[in-house]
Amino acid sequence: TRTPLAAQACVLHGFALPFVDEMLADVRAIEAASPFRHLVTPGGHVMQVAMTNCGTFGWCSDRRGYRYDRLDPQSGMPWPSMPPAFLRLAADAAGEAGFDGYVPDACLINRYAPGTQLSLHQDRDEDDRIAPIVSVSLGLPATFLFGGFARGDKSVRVPLQHGDVVVWGGVDRMRFHGVLPVKPGVHELLGERRINLTFRKVR
Numbered sequence: 001t002r003t004p005l006a007a008q009a010c011v012l013h014g015f016a017l018p019f020v021d022e023m024l025a026d027v028r029a030i031e032a033a034s035p036f037r038h039l040v041t042p043g044g045h046v047m048q049v050a051m052t053n054c055g056t057f058g059w060c061s062d063r064r065g066y067r068y069d070r071l072d073p074q075s076g077m078p079w080p081s082m083p084p085a086f087l088r089l090a091a092d093a094a095g096e097a098g099f100d101g102y103v104p105d106a107c108l109i110n111r112y113a114p115g116t117q118l119s120l121h122q123d124r125d126e127d128d129r130i131a132p133i134v135s136v137s138l139g140l141p142a143t144f145l146f147g148g149f150a151r152g153d154k155s156v157r158v159p160l161q162h163g164d165v166v167v168w169g170g171v172d173r174m175r176f177h178g179v180l181p182v183k184p185g186v187h188e189l190l191g192e193r194r195i196n197l198t199f200r201k202v203r
């Protein structure tokens with residue numbers, strides 16, 4: 001089933017479930033080459049969310065700023081390539097939401113421990129500000145904050161479960177969004193973790 005959030009944003013409940021086993025095996029291979037790490041923000045804060053990437057470009061943050069890079073700064077090697085199952089899921093989900101021909105060139109993988117939150121922000125480091133972002137939630141549930149186009153706009157709370165996919169693009173691409181602190185719990189496949197994959201078109 002599908003829950004509309006706005007004109008060009010929706011939740012596809014359970015859409016990723018048929019892909020989960022393959023995706024988790026792929027995440028294990030990705031983290032073996034490019035481990036999850038806590039990035040430092042330009043302001044000098046260590047991010048609560050642990051991150052890694054796959055695809056042509058990976059999102060990075062350090063004291064110099066936010067950017068996309070072809071190389072993992074920790075290994076000096078290119079980011080692991082985008083697994084075929086990731087590309088298939090991203091394109092299928094985007095198509096289901098009305099965005100045909102979606103080919104992402106980056107996948108940011110976020111790992112949340114219980115208590116971890118992601119404060120309200122916009123995704124503005126991509127050159128393409130129209131192409132959809134496809135987000136896949138795995139493991140512990142979370143409450144997602146779906147806001148407006150200014151930080152102070154009212155936001156709605158959207159519960160996200162293991163296997164849910166959110167797609168947002170077009171006019172809704174630049175909305176503020178965030179994640180409330182993940183509640184303590186143990187997921188049967190992932191244990192005390194939530195993993196979120198966000199597919200992006202950077203260039």
Ligand code: MD3
Nearest residue numbers: 009110123135166168175177179196198
């Ligand atoms: C709908 N990640 O990595 S994804 C990020 O769960 C990020 O890890 C969050 O925001 C996470 O940049 C949220 C789901 C999502 C994100 C942003 C949206 C859905 C959205 C923006 C507008 C509408």
Ligand code: FE
Nearest residue numbers: 121122123177
């Ligand atoms: Fe974001």
